[in-house]
Amino acid sequence: TTPNRDNDEKSLEDLPKARFWQTIDIYRWENSWFEPGLMKTAMAFRSSFPAQDDDIFLASHVKTGTTWLKSLSLCIMQKNHQKHDFDILTTESPHFHVPTIESTIYATKPSQIDLHDASSPRLLHTHLPYAVIPDSIKNSGSKIVYIARNPKDTLISNWHFLNSIMKQNQEPFPLEMAVDCFCSGVYLYGSFFDHVLEYWLESKKRPEKILFLKYEEMKSDPKREVLKIAEFLGKPFENEREVDEVLWRCSLERLKNLEVNKNGSFLFYVPNSSYFRKGVVGDWKNYLTSEMEERINQTSRRKFEAFGLFL
Numbered sequence: 001t002t003p004n005r006d007n008d009e010k011s012l013e014d015l016p017k018a019r020f021w022q023t024i025d026i027y028r029w030e031n032s033w034f035e036p037g038l039m040k041t042a043m044a045f046r047s048s049f050p051a052q053d054d055d056i057f058l059a060s061h062v063k064t065g066t067t068w069l070k071s072l073s074l075c076i077m078q079k080n081h082q083k084h085d086f087d088i089l090t091t092e093s094p095h096f097h098v099p100t101i102e103s104t105i106y107a108t109k110p111s112q113i114d115l116h117d118a119s120s121p122r123l124l125h126t127h128l129p130y131a132v133i134p135d136s137i138k139n140s141g142s143k144i145v146y147i148a149r150n151p152k153d154t155l156i157s158n159w160h161f162l163n164s165i166m167k168q169n170q171e172p173f174p175l176e177m178a179v180d181c182f183c184s185g186v187y188l189y190g191s192f193f194d195h196v197l198e199y200w201l202e203s204k205k206r207p208e209k210i211l212f213l214k215y216e217e218m219k220s221d222p223k224r225e226v227l228k229i230a231e232f233l234g235k236p237f238e239n240e241r242e243v244d245e246v247l248w249r250c251s252l253e254r255l256k257n258l259e260v261n262k263n264g265s266f267l268f269y270v271p272n273s274s275y276f277r278k279g280v281v282g283d284w285k286n287y288l289t290s291e292m293e294e295r296i297n298q299t300s301r302r303k304f305e306a307f308g309l310f311l
């Protein structure tokens with residue numbers, strides 16, 4: 001079924017509205033905040049997406065390691081099908097190969113890309129909160145791999161990213177205000193904290209359905225984490241050499257320097273290169289004052305302490 005556009009438009013007027021970074025109007029829907037275009041595509045996705053039992057969904061808030069997870073999952077899924085010297089990551093950005101559903105497939109007319117024609121198993125991604133993803137995904141045999149990252153690095157990474165695409169040739173948005181915005185939860189796909197928590201709680205209830213990863217653990221023990229992903233996706237590695245190869249292909253330094261990622265843009269306003277920066281755990285220390293740090297810590301404690309997450 002196609003959602004009724006008039007109803008969507010009308011409901012937009014009834015929803016709480018806020019201004020994100022003094023630049024974009026965002027609306028509260030289903031306890032999270034969305035830019036209106038994304039909210040419409042999220043609505044269409046939720047009401048009409050036909051999940052299949054062998055689908056694989058990657059999920060994340062923004063700037064938590066999505067590009068890395070997309071690259072790794074793609075290589076893992078392809079490893080028995082591709083010739084040794086062929087590397088799919090050299091042909092297009094990882095964001096092309098593993099589309100983010102709400103900003104690509106459903107952002108064009110749903111009929112333009114026929115998901116039925118996509119090769120199976122389909123590997124797709126979403127930034128949407130768990131509450132908003134379609135029941136067809138929740139109730140099918142499909143699997144979800146979620147990647148989370150510590151709040152302070154996530155915020156700093158997004159501050160750099162959004163400044164580069166929204167504030168080109170302008171002063172960066174004041175970091176202090178970005179911290180307020182992040183902690184208040186009035187944030188794109190926000191709140192970040194609730195987003196992480198919802199997927200985490202769901203992964204505890206259904207560990208066979210949702211694998212919950214942390215960026216920091218992937219950095220500190222990439223082998224262990226990539227073996228975990230491959231097992232979860234039903235594509236275990238046959239030998240150590242395969243693991244090393246996938247990790248090397250997906251390393252930040254390598255991806256950053258591939259021609260496809262240095263130039264061009266997959267989404268018309270976002271250069272491919274903007275997805276690769278430093279990839280360092282604790283980079284926030286170079287930016288946040290101790291007051292800002294404490295404000296984020298307080299919010300983290302309030303949201304995560306009971307669950308032992310990111311403390």
Ligand code: A3P
Binds near residue numbers: 251252
């Ligand atoms: P930094 O801004 O801290 O460097 P996302 O992919 O969700 O948009 O997240 C982007 C963050 O992941 C950026 O963090 C980016 O540098 C980092 N990143 C991108 N590719 C990576 C890779 N292959 N390995 C590790 N980190 C990666």
